[in-house]
Amino acid sequence: MTTEHSKAKIAGYLARFFPGHDLREDEDIFSLGFVNSMFAMQLVTFVEHDFGITVENEDLELDNFRSINAIARLVEGKRAATAAG
Amino acid sequence: MKPHLSPEQEEARASFRAFVDEEIASRADEWHRQERTPPEIVRRLAERGYLGWTLPTGFGGGGRHMLTLGLLAGEVGRGCSSLRSLITVHSMVGHAIARWGSRAQQAAWLPLLASGAKIAAFALSEPGVGSDAQSVETRARLDGDGYVLDGQKKWITYGQVADVFLVFAQCEGAPCAFLVERNRPGVTIEPITGLIGIKASETAAIRFTDCRIPADALVGRRGLGVSHVAAAALDSGRYTVAWGCVGVLEACLEACVAYTSERMQFGVPLKQHQLVRRMITDMATELSAARLLCLEAGRLRDAKDPAAIAATSMAKYFASTAAARAASNAVQIHGANGCSSEYPVQRYLGDAKVTEIIEGSSQIQQITIAEYAYQEYRGIPRNAR
Numbered sequence: 001m002t003t004e005h006s007k008a009k010i011a012g013y014l015a016r017f018f019p020g021h022d023l024r025e026d027e028d029i030f031s032l033g034f035v036n037s038m039f040a041m042q043l044v045t046f047v048e049h050d051f052g053i054t055v056e057n058e059d060l061e062l063d064n065f066r067s068i069n070a071i072a073r074l075v076e077g078k079r080a081a082t083a084a085g
Numbered sequence: 086m087k088p089h090l091s092p093e094q095e096e097a098r099a100s101f102r103a104f105v106d107e108e109i110a111s112r113a114d115e116w117h118r119q120e121r122t123p124p125e126i127v128r129r130l131a132e133r134g135y136l137g138w139t140l141p142t143g144f145g146g147g148g149r150h151m152l153t154l155g156l157l158a159g160e161v162g163r164g165c166s167s168l169r170s171l172i173t174v175h176s177m178v179g180h181a182i183a184r185w186g187s188r189a190q191q192a193a194w195l196p197l198l199a200s201g202a203k204i205a206a207f208a209l210s211e212p213g214v215g216s217d218a219q220s221v222e223t224r225a226r227l228d229g230d231g232y233v234l235d236g237q238k239k240w241i242t243y244g245q246v247a248d249v250f251l252v253f254a255q256c257e258g259a260p261c262a263f264l265v266e267r268n269r270p271g272v273t274i275e276p277i278t279g280l281i282g283i284k285a286s287e288t289a290a291i292r293f294t295d296c297r298i299p300a301d302a303l304v305g306r307r308g309l310g311v312s313h314v315a316a317a318a319l320d321s322g323r324y325t326v327a328w329g330c331v332g333v334l335e336a337c338l339e340a341c342v343a344y345t346s347e348r349m350q351f352g353v354p355l356k357q358h359q360l361v362r363r364m365i366t367d368m369a370t371e372l373s374a375a376r377l378l379c380l381e382a383g384r385l386r387d388a389k390d391p392a393a394i395a396a397t398s399m400a401k402y403f404a405s406t407a408a409a410r411a412a413s414n415a416v417q418i419h420g421a422n423g424c425s426s427e428y429p430v431q432r433y434l435g436d437a438k439v440t441e442i443i444e445g446s447s448q449i450q451q452i453t454i455a456e457y458a459y460q461e462y463r464g465i466p467r468n469a470r
Binding site: 016017019036037038040041042044045046048049057060061 | 186313388389390393394453456457461
């Protein structure tokens with residue numbers, strides 16, 4: 001999966017949380033206001049499930065989940081680490 | 086109706102069922118009256134691997150599926166909701182450590198929790214804070230190379246006996262989760278008795294006074310104690326509570342089928358009366374529906390599907406409210422006998438009521454599930470669903 005594919009997939013998932021808002025790839029999703037109490041867990045589970053990676057305690061920086069670009073970077077970084085390991 | 090299980094799952098369920106019938110169901114009323122869980126039965130759960138059922142095998146856990154953990158909680162819940170609560174709170178903490186604990190915390194705690202050598206409890210609620218978890222008033226302040234805790238927790242299930250607590254506190258305004266052993270100086274534990282349900286669950290209030298804990302007691306990142314650590318634990322807790330309610334529904338139905346088949350009124354067994362049959366119909370239908378929602382939640386959890394979170398909330402919401410309706414009707418069917426301590430339906434009523442409150446009240450589920458519905462069904466073209 002290319003970075004563009006990853007970003008499209010992430011954008012598709014996030015769209016349901018921000019209806020009527022055209023989310024830019026570098027836009028800070030946390031600046032858009034409180035979503036709901038399930039959002040943080042749903043987002044982590046989505047990233048793990050749809051990209052086949054494991055988000056660990058040390059990955060749990062808000063900056064890794066702040067935007068479509070940030071999540072795509074996290075996914076690529078985790079995949080590169082897995083491939084190298 | 087038989088649940089749709091694989092041969093292995095059916096075998097696991099049969100073995101849980103036999104264990105509960107033999108060692109739990111007939112003694113649960115006594116534990117309820119004494120407001121106590123005998124340590125021997127906790128040891129028996131541990132010996133059978135039930136306290137570490139889904140924890141990773143690398144840390145001494147069973148590495149089993151979430152679906153069979155559900156079957157276990159369902160069978161134990163059929164026998165004794167207090168004991169099911171032990172599995173719930175212990176596995177909530179184990180799950181939170183497995184999910185967000187550091188490698189050192191996992192290595193130190195998971196083998197102890199998996200074997201049952203140490204019992205864990207979840208310490209979120211406070212005298213002034215229930216559903217609004219972000220507003221806990223317990224404070225943690227940085228002090229040298231550790232933290233100092235001050236505050237109170239209340240309604241901590243198995244708090245009287247737990248060896249370690251997952252405690253939630255604010256540290257400089259950031260919600261945090263900490264693992265705190267009961268024998269730390271500054272920890273005071275006071276039993277709470279006289280609850281309406283899960284009376285054998287050895288519930289406690291806990292006070293932390295200048296309680297020093299090391300820096301490595303922090304679970305997950307500072308600031309993510311509620312959004313990630315508590316959320317993961319509560320999601321796990323809702324799952325086993327939902328299954329426990331399936332157990333309560335089944336126990337109500339079994340009790341009522343037996344009672345209405347023998348009890349004579351107006352010259353015929355109670356079961357010949359149509360208004361009684363209506364209550365049996367609702368119990369049987371809601372039991373099946375609750376079980377299917379729980380099975381679906383279990384399958385989604387095993388698939389690590391993001392939809393598991395909402396499916397678990399729905400299962401908990403439906404199963405707990407259905408169990409409360411069933412238990413209320415079970416007492417109604419048993420009449421004055423149902424109001425006495427001679428029949429277990431009185432216990433089921435109090436236990437079921439508690440499940441509508443714990444791990445997110447029905448009202449919190451109603452808000453959360455609606456949010457999920459708006460996420461999933463708004464703005465998505467019909468043909469793309």
